[in-house]
Amino acid sequence: MDTAEGFSNVKLLASGGYGRVFSAREEFWERKSRSSRSVVIKTMGRLHHGYVRMSAFRELFILSRLQPSPFIVNMYSSFAFVDQTSSDVTSLHVTLEKMDxxxxxxxxxxxxxxxxxxxxxxxxxxxxxxxxxxxxxxxxxxxxxxxxxxxxxxxxxxxxxxxxxxxxxxxxxxxxxxxxxxxxxxxxxxxxxxxxxxxxxxxxxxxxxxxxxxxxxxxxxxxxxxxxxxxxxxxxxxxxxxxxxxxxxxxxxxxxxxxxxxxxxxxxxxxxxxxxxxxxxxxxxxxxxxxxxxxxxxxxxxxxxxxxxxxxxxxxxxxxxxxxSRGMGEECDGVQLRAMHIEDEALCLLARSADGFVDALCTQDVQFRCSSSADSLASLTESLASFDNDDNHDDDNDDAVFSTKDSHSLELFERAGCGSAT
Structure with a gap:
């Protein structure tokens, strides 16, 4: 994954209930050479909700596991802003390739x-x-x-x-x-x-x-x-x-x-x-x-x-x-992606808790940044802070856990606070 240096020309493209999408110009280092590219930054906020934390991490985790593929959008990097006072992760950001x-x-x-x-x-x-x-x-x-x-x-x-x-x-x-x-x-x-x-x-x-x-x-x-x-x-x-x-x-x-x-x-x-x-x-x-x-x-x-x-x-x-008949054959026979299994989903479930969310992000090489950083992306944190703090979100309105009797997986589920699976 490339090393991000900074962003410029940050513009809001779209806004949703739990995140926003920005376009930007990214400065980055690759093979000891400084370069730049047009990118899309997907931001995910409202991370005080356990359900949102889990969903945000699951999206990051799955997208990273699907790299590289010529038919799936490229993910360049990911980073999170951390509140200096509470040490809580306030927003998660994923940098993606920009397409037409x-x-x-x-x-x-x-x-x-x-x-x-x-x-x-x-x-x-x-x-x-x-x-x-x-x-x-x-x-x-x-x-x-x-x-x-x-x-x-x-x-x-x-x-x-x-x-x-x-x-x-x-x-x-x-x-x-x-x-x-x-x-x-x-x-x-x-x-x-x-x-x-x-x-x-x-x-x-x-x-x-x-x-x-x-x-x-x-x-x-x-x-x-x-x-x-x-x-x-x-x-x-x-x-x-x-x-x-x-x-x-x-x-x-x-x-x-x-x-x-x-x-x-x-x-x-x-x-x-x-x-x-x-x-x-x-x-x-x-x-x-x-x-x-x-x-x-x-x-x-x-x-x-x-x-x-x-x-x-x-x-x-x-x-x-x-x-x-139109000559559309398989274009990437050499692409081999590793399958996901129950242990991977259990890791996503662990991200429900604030501590588990940080631990899970650490497994994905996420860069952590202070919210007060002079980085031009501080404006993203400010925009995310304007989200409505609706604490009535239904944390249980999501897929439940797998049905399994695997002892190792049961331990993971219990750590995730999901109780025993049957």
Whole structure:
């Protein structure tokens, strides 16, 4: 990891409930040479909440473990501000590579055409080929993420970053924002221990809409299918429900009501019977433009398989003919990432406590800085101090612990204050 020297031109890009995102120019040392680069700084505040401490550390930990990958945003460094009086960590900051835009912005610009700054208007073939290229890269990234036992759980256009050429064609595509990511260990049961309150509604898989607390990495595959559909529909969102029930209705209206063996409880959820579903004649096929090929349609329907247990994995989807026929093969066979296991998640749970949070950060080479430092990033600490100190946050509104009988892991969980796992 490079050694950060300082930041300049710090500008606020976005603000959320628990953090903010800034752009900046970073001065750093690499191989005894001083250099600079444009970066994005993700800041996480409200660290007096145990749940927020755990989530912040989990995001940092997972992102660092996924390095390096050509399909995942690069993390350059991480640092934390410490209050000199209380010695508490007041904010955590992660420095990431800066890219041109996200896919959501790209789609909006493409809909507007040349007046948006892209320079050209995309043809029907452009929409399809660019969408397939983006989705191929996302699936390649998910193949790496899932191979480490991690679920992203928030795949959407806004979390896919791109660099583009003058025509708006992406030259680099990377997955970002691991704030909702979670490690699952295949050697242990997770039934009932995962929250359904993840992913943005329009890209949320049916099993999540049905409040399922046991699911697999294929929730990310459904989200990827929604992104592909958005390209094929020239920037129109496929399912844009106003609430979870409406979202499920929209899916069933277009895809048809699934059989009782696919996802039990669907019929009851969509207003106590199939008569509540007003199925569209011709289904998904009639909604798509006529130029869509059979291979593209096959890809989309496989990604949008209603039953998550029957939905293909990222590796399986990458073998489909639509990618082979366009020469989209595996671009990074040599990338090897280490899988995460139950002990890693236990470390994240330890970060709930203030002392455990500091201990956990020390395992990740986080640089600690005093809040009163003359560093130009002191302004970030001041901005974070303006966050509303809402002490009514529900600390338990998160994924529960793994179900395991491993004695070493039980000890870790007990240290994390989670009691015994069963």
């Amino acid at each position: 835009m996200d896919v959501g912005q790209l789609l909006r610009m493409a809909k507007r055409g040349p007046r948006s700054g892209l320079g050209v208007r995309w043809s029907d073939e452009d929409w399809s080929s660019i969408g397939l290229g983006v989705v191929h890269n996302v699936l390649s990234g998910l193949e790496h993420i899932h191979s480490t036992n991690v679920l992203h759980r928030d795949i959407k256009p806004g979390n896919i970053l791109v660099n583009v050429d003058n025509s708006g064609r992406p030259t680099v595509v990377k997955i970002a924002d691991f704030g909702l990511a979670r490690a699952i260990d295949g050697e242990y049961s997770h039934d009932g221990y995962l929250t359904h309150a993840v992913s943005t509604r329009w890209y949320r898989a049916p099993e999540l809409l049905l409040d399922r607390t046991s699911y697999t990495s294929t929730v990310d595959i459904w989200s990827t299918g929604c992104i592909l559909a958005e390209f094929l529909l020239h920037g129109v969102v496929l399912f844009c429900g106003s609430n979870d029930t409406d979202q499920l209705h929209r899916i069933c209206n277009l895809m048809g009501l699934p059989g009782t063996s696919d996802l039990p409880g669907v019929t009851a959820t969509v207003n106590d019977g199939p008569e509540a579903v007003d199925a569209v004649d011709g289904g998904l096929q009639c909604l798509l433009p006529p130029h869509i090929t059979a291979e593209e349609m096959s890809l989309l329907t496989s990604l949008l398989t209603f039953d998550g247990t029957r939905r293909p994995s990222a590796s399986e989807v990458l073998e489909q003919a639509v990618f082979k």
